[in-house]
Amino acid sequence: MPLPLRFQLGARTLASIQRQLVRVPLSLDEAIEGRLPQLPPLDRAAHGYQITSLPEDRRDAMALAGGGMIAFVRQHYTRHYVDLTIGHDAYLKALSSNTRSGLGRKARKVTAVSGGELDIRRFRTPDEMTAFHDVARRISLRTYQERLLGEGLPDDPDFLRTMYRLAAADSVRGWLLYIAGEPAAYLYCTIDSGTARYDHVGHDPAFSDLSPGGVLQMEALRDLFGAALKRFDFTEGDGQHKRQFATHGVPCIDMLLLRASLANRLTTMALGGFDRAAGFGKKATAKLGLEKLAKKVRR
Template sequence: MTAIAQIATATAAGPVPLRFQIGARTLMAIPRRLMRIPLSLDDARTGAVPPLPPLDRAAHGYLVTSLPADRADALVRASGSMLPFVRQRYTRWSTDLTIGFDGWFAGLSANTRQQLRRKTKRLAAENGGVLDIRSFRTPAELARFHAQARRISQRTYQERLLDSGLPAGPEFLADMMARAAADHVRAWLLCLDGEPIAYLYCPVVGDTVVYAHVGHDPACDALSPGAVLQLEAFRRLFAEPGLARFDFTEGEGQHKRGMATDGVACVDLLLLRPGLVNKVTLLGIAGFDRGVALAKHLVRRAGMSALAKRLRRGG
């Protein structure tokens, strides 16, 4: 069942902070109660326009994610008097898992292939000449994976600054175990000298593998463990029958673009109830985002991109 088919049951709005953000750093946030409408990869690929369920009285509006960019105007018109704002533009990247590892690898750019080979060779050399990749699939295996991956996640900037590390709460654990019992999870750890330094956690939805949670020890940045682990996970997924696509989900990323075979231009669209507070909120976010974009442009022109990246990540 696609996300569109499930929207009729997703009628509860919840708290969503509208962040004034520079990279991973949130300077402030305005709380809103929004109904989330997340579209699946299939929805994005088919150009679906979701219905907008009725809002409860306390809700401020909707947040529609992975909406095909060429369908945004149609949804804005369908929303009536709601105040629209495109929060993010990106390509939802995916990889065709039916073409085989060799066919996929040959289709990458020469530069990407060279970089992946070099990074893999270097990390293996640091580990005595071999890669230590550990796969997890059953409930017992996932319990061990989670304990080790959480130790990595706690050191990542995603968890420290974005609150988007590998979840530790009981709801996530229950969901993980239920998926594992149904054989609907694939997870991996990359180890160096016997110690985990990177993790990748992917639910399997139908014939699609979903890029859900990923992280690596920042002390190992120079070894590019995330890229190496992704490559080796792909090697295993391509060899597994019954899988059709790898969904890199929302958001941009050079590694996604480099490893994908297909992409759909998408937006995350805010639709807020008309009113002065919501209008001022959207104007404030728009002005802030324009200022950040200008600052990034000036930083790049001044040749300080590396310093800016460290500052955004709290380095």
């Protein structure tokens, strides 16, 4: 499929190079077990593979499996997850005292603004998911994920068909947080082989000062601890929100394996140079104490 290789700062894409790539994503189980994925045959028009959530210690083995292709690591991160088998009480004890008190304070603040009740609504059946999607989609339109990344809650026919099929099999969940009667945040998760996935999430920026995403995440996890599941998977990528709620993590990389052409070599040189410059800028921003300003610029 055509996949853009982005020159990206936070949520802002400054430029991109289009390549025909075969995406090879590893599941959480595969990442935990350290499996090396099987590479499907490449079509003649394809430039290579995009491998996501590859365990970091499998980097050299994956490059060797590429058989002379250009191996380029685009991203290092921890794939975070929550062990849902430990029980909700044990989970709360595993969180830091600062995290527990902070989440409690945020929940009380939202409750106070909402007239004394924390208004969380749960959805799972096909009819319920219709109602969920209508409201969540309106929230999504206002999020930076939708505006800048094009990664909001989808509304195309394929997504909706899949959502209804999963709902009929009891393999999808949706949550909405209302604040003072207004929809403020949503979370959409699919369930496969005992693992709930953090697929789509967002909140209305008008409520950002109340941290609606964190409040909703805690209540969703409370529900999932009672659902006889194994894990909650925060999927690819790092972030403070994921680190705050996770109990475990797997060091991972996203790797490109590209055909050994001049164009692809120049592409990886450009991406590498940009990534190094972005990393230097991030360190300088942190050193100068400008993280909040940088976050606003990126979004």
